[in-house]
Every structure is written in structure tokens, then in C-alpha cells.
Amino acid sequence: MNAVIKATGLQKSYGGNRVVDGLDLAIHKGECFGLLGPNGAGKTTTLRMLLGLIAPDAGKAMLLDLPVPQAAREARIRVGVVPQMDNLDPDFTVAENLLVYGRYFGMHDSEIEARIPDLLEFASLTSKRDAKVPTLSGGMKRRLTLARALVNDPDVIFLDEPTTGLDPQARHLIWQRLRELTSQGKTLLLTTHFMDEAERLCHRLAVMDNGKLISQGSPRELIESNIEPQVVEVFGETSGQWANEHAAKFAQRFEVSGESVFCYVQDAQALVAHLHAQSELRYLHRPANLEDVFLKLTGREMRE
Amino acid sequence: MSKQYFALPRLSLRFFPIWRRHWLVWKKIAAPSILGHLADPVIYMLGLGYGLGSLLPEMGGMSYMAFLAAGTVCYSTMNSASFEALYSGFARMHEQRTWEAILNTPVSLDDVVLSEILWAATKSLMSGAAVLAVIWILGLSHSLMSLWMIPLALLIGLAFAALGLIMTALAPAYDFFMYYFTLVITPMMLLCGVFFPVTQLPQALQVVAGVLPLTHAVDLARPLMSGVVPPQAMLHIGVLLAYALVSFYVSLVLFRRRLSR
Numbered sequence: 001m002n003a004v005i006k007a008t009g010l011q012k013s014y015g016g017n018r019v020v021d022g023l024d025l026a027i028h029k030g031e032c033f034g035l036l037g038p039n040g041a042g043k044t045t046t047l048r049m050l051l052g053l054i055a056p057d058a059g060k061a062m063l064l065d066l067p068v069p070q071a072a073r074e075a076r077i078r079v080g081v082v083p084q085m086d087n088l089d090p091d092f093t094v095a096e097n098l099l100v101y102g103r104y105f106g107m108h109d110s111e112i113e114a115r116i117p118d119l120l121e122f123a124s125l126t127s128k129r130d131a132k133v134p135t136l137s138g139g140m141k142r143r144l145t146l147a148r149a150l151v152n153d154p155d156v157i158f159l160d161e162p163t164t165g166l167d168p169q170a171r172h173l174i175w176q177r178l179r180e181l182t183s184q185g186k187t188l189l190l191t192t193h194f195m196d197e198a199e200r201l202c203h204r205l206a207v208m209d210n211g212k213l214i215s216q217g218s219p220r221e222l223i224e225s226n227i228e229p230q231v232v233e234v235f236g237e238t239s240g241q242w243a244n245e246h247a248a249k250f251a252q253r254f255e256v257s258g259e260s261v262f263c264y265v266q267d268a269q270a271l272v273a274h275l276h277a278q279s280e281l282r283y284l285h286r287p288a289n290l291e292d293v294f295l296k297l298t299g300r301e302m303r304e
Numbered sequence: 305m306s307k308q309y310f311a312l313p314r315l316s317l318r319f320f321p322i323w324r325r326h327w328l329v330w331k332k333i334a335a336p337s338i339l340g341h342l343a344d345p346v347i348y349m350l351g352l353g354y355g356l357g358s359l360l361p362e363m364g365g366m367s368y369m370a371f372l373a374a375g376t377v378c379y380s381t382m383n384s385a386s387f388e389a390l391y392s393g394f395a396r397m398h399e400q401r402t403w404e405a406i407l408n409t410p411v412s413l414d415d416v417v418l419s420e421i422l423w424a425a426t427k428s429l430m431s432g433a434a435v436l437a438v439i440w441i442l443g444l445s446h447s448l449m450s451l452w453m454i455p456l457a458l459l460i461g462l463a464f465a466a467l468g469l470i471m472t473a474l475a476p477a478y479d480f481f482m483y484y485f486t487l488v489i490t491p492m493m494l495l496c497g498v499f500f501p502v503t504q505l506p507q508a509l510q511v512v513a514g515v516l517p518l519t520h521a522v523d524l525a526r527p528l529m530s531g532v533v534p535p536q537a538m539l540h541i542g543v544l545l546a547y548a549l550v551s552f553y554v555s556l557v558l559f560r561r562r563l564s565r
Contacts, residue, residue: 014565054564055308055564073410076408077410079408081408083401083404083405083408085401086401087400087401087404087405089325089329089400089402089405090400091329091332092328092329096328100321100324100325101405101409103321103324103325104318104321104410105409106318106321106410
């Protein structure tokens, strides 16, 4: 399989601070690839370099077999972008936003007009065709941004935190649409810090921190290769004391975070039986998920 | 600063869809916009023209009102380009993130900046033409040569749009523009021969006025309005063009630096 997006040794510094530090990436056609990482990990800078919007200090980026930023213009003719923050034209209606945006790709008005009904249908905005942007809800604006990114029928779509700030209904609708796009054979590169989003949507994921990729694989591979399969969360005022005395007996690995203890285990039977007898503690037994992997790899400290 | 910021502008026709975007926005607010272009300069021209005009029998060989008319076209075109390049340009670059949306398409920053300049100059053209129409209706200029004011309004617009974009590229927030309007635009209005001939100023200020773009605009406009070929026309046109081209390049370098973060 040849890569639609490829980065080799990508590097970028701002004011002596290395934001992206030797990044290698290969994303294949038809794949939904997720880039995960805490705030400031370098995700957006990576996207901007792959789009050819900024030049890397070192390394090479290829987008649709074209070198970027050198041939970024040619490459972007076949690319759609959903940015992190909405930048729709507030003075325009829904349909005008699509028309004006299509013109930037050199499309003729008749060509864009012919696409607009399908795009509105896809974004569930048909009835909002002539509504002005400020009257739309947050979810509608995101859907319009997604429709706008599809105006040129792109092969590759970049999505920078596509569902941040949306309510669950709006998120589910976006996810459904993104799945439709991958089933049409489009390649998606998305950043997110919602682990459920990544787990549901992405065929492959890479976790990024401090400008480096620290782990890569399918959601299942990431979980299997990084973490024990079972998690038992223990809560209660005395959980810290309990952890000191007992946790190591039952769990391969445990972490204390405030009044919660996270125990990572191969087999939770013995631990659950023990906890059952501790009346002052509550517990939750669940399979390990991507969030556990993410916290293990990037730590629990705040990043601000 | 990195070398790539200093590359010469690479211009293309791709600025045109952006210009059309601005035009579509403007069409939605055309009525208040035209009123804005007209009301302020015409009120000044008529107020000062009638008020001071009755005290001053003539200025520069013409009625004070006619003297003022040429200056008014120039400063109103200067103002429309400046406001568009600073406030509206900043809104599109920073507040609304319109530039960010456009730059994700196969359009480059060079195209975006060019479209800003051409759009602000279009606003100048509209504002100059509107004031000129009032002048014709009031019978303050009878010469066919005053039609040359229309391309001149575009040229003045290009110079001040490009100059203004330098400030936009440097601005952290809207408040920053107050420096430019208070320290650059207002003094130009008073020093460059809009309300009285530059020769009335002390020698030192005359030298300062001589390098300011608005002086060259007024030196072209006033003869044209009274049907005379402007003396040293090529010099004045050259100065305005130089302001436009050099400022375009400087603003582009600054925008490249600003947006590469």
C-alpha cells in the first residue's frame, strides 16, 4: 500500500522550543488515522506541516505524492480541511458559504451549485440552506464546516478536533458522517483528545507527546501492547491507605490519583473478591480502554 | 527572520475569488456603506466650504469650495482604504479567521494579501466616485478631466491599502490602530493640502508634507478637477505607486512571519 500522507523526520521549533521532534508517519489510502496527544503535544503543528501551510525546519512531508510545502497548492486541490475553530463566513448563508468556498478551488459556480444539495443533505442542513451562519447551533456549524471541506470532493480530509464542544447527539451525527466518508474510500487524518472518538472511528492511531510519536497501532493493538487488560478503580476516603497496604498484592501496576486508585491487572478475580469485603471502599471493574493507555503514556499531570 | 519570508510576491489570478467574496459581503451592507462613504466627507466639504468659504474669497485661484472639493475626494479615498485595510482586514485575518479558512484551499498568502489591497482600493474607488458625483451635481467641477479622478482614486486606494496592511500585520488588537489614525492619518489630513495649500506651512513642515503620499494625491487631484494637466504628474504618480508597491512587499513579509506561527 502506498502512503497518501507521509512524513519523514519532520521537525519544527518555535523560539528554541521544539514543538515537533523527528516525526515519521505514513497514512494509507482509505484509512482513518487518529493523532492523539495532550494539549501542546504538537498535533496542530504537525497537521499544518502536512498541509504545507508551514515549512518544517527539517524532514520531508508528502501529501498525495506531492512534496509539501513546495507543491502544497497542487496537493490541496484534492484536500479538505475541518479546522479546530470554526471559521465560517458569518455574513453569508449556509449555501453562500459553500459557493464562495468552492470558488477558492477554482470551481465554476454551476459546478458548485450542482453539488450544494448533496452537501446539505450529507450535513443534514437542507432546511437551513438560506439560514445565516450566526443563527446555527454549534453542531450545525460543525456540520457546515464538514460540508464545506467536501465541496471540492477531496481524496484526503484533515480534521482538527472535529467534535470539541459538541453535545453527544451532535458528536454521534458527526461520527456517523465520518464513517460514511471512510466507507467511500476517503482518507481521514484527525486529531482528538476524546479517546472514545478515536476508539470508534480510527483504524489506526498514534499517540504524540512532546513533539514525538510514542506509540502507534490499531486501538486494540495499542491497548494490548501497552496495558494490562483489566482495570479496577477503587474510590473512597481510605483508598490511599488501602493502596499502600494491599494494592501491590493484587495488581501488577497501580496509580493513586486523589481519592481514586487505578489498579491494572491481568485477572481481576482475586482483587474484586477482596474489595467486595471492604465496606468503606467502592470499586468499578472494567476492561482497559484507550484512555488508560493514553494516561499511561502521557502521564496524569495537567499540561497547561 | 527566515529567508523564505523575503521571497518576492508570487501573484496569480487566484486573488479574484477572494475579491468576489468581499464584494458579496459588501453588497449585503451596501446602503449604510454608501451613506458612510458620502456623509462624512460631504458634510465636511459643505460645512467648511460654506462656512469658511464666505470668509475666504478664493484659495489657490479658485473658490474655497472648489479648492476643498479636490482635497475631499483625496482624503475620503485615503480614509476608506485605511479603514478597510486596518479594521476590516484585521477582522478577516484575526477575528473571523477568514484568512485561515481560505489558506486551507489552493490559495496562497500572497493571493490573500493582494486581494485585501485590491478590495480596499475598490472601496476607495467607490468612495471617490460617490464624492465626485456630489461635486458634479453641485457644479463644483465642470471639466471632463475630472474623470481622471476615478483612476486616481484607485491609485490612492492602492497606496493607502498597502500602507495600512503593514499596521494590520503588526497589530496585536484593534486598539493598536489608534496610533496609526492619530499619528499618521490625521496629521496627513492637515499637512497635505486638503484644507489649505501646503505653502502656508512653515518650511520644515513643507519638507515633511513633500514626502507624504496624500500630498502627491492632492497635487494630482486639484489641477484635474479644474481641468488642468497636473505639473510633474509622473513624479506624483510614481510616488504613489512606490508607496503601494513597497508597502505591499513589506506587509507581505510581515504577514508571512506572523502567520507562520
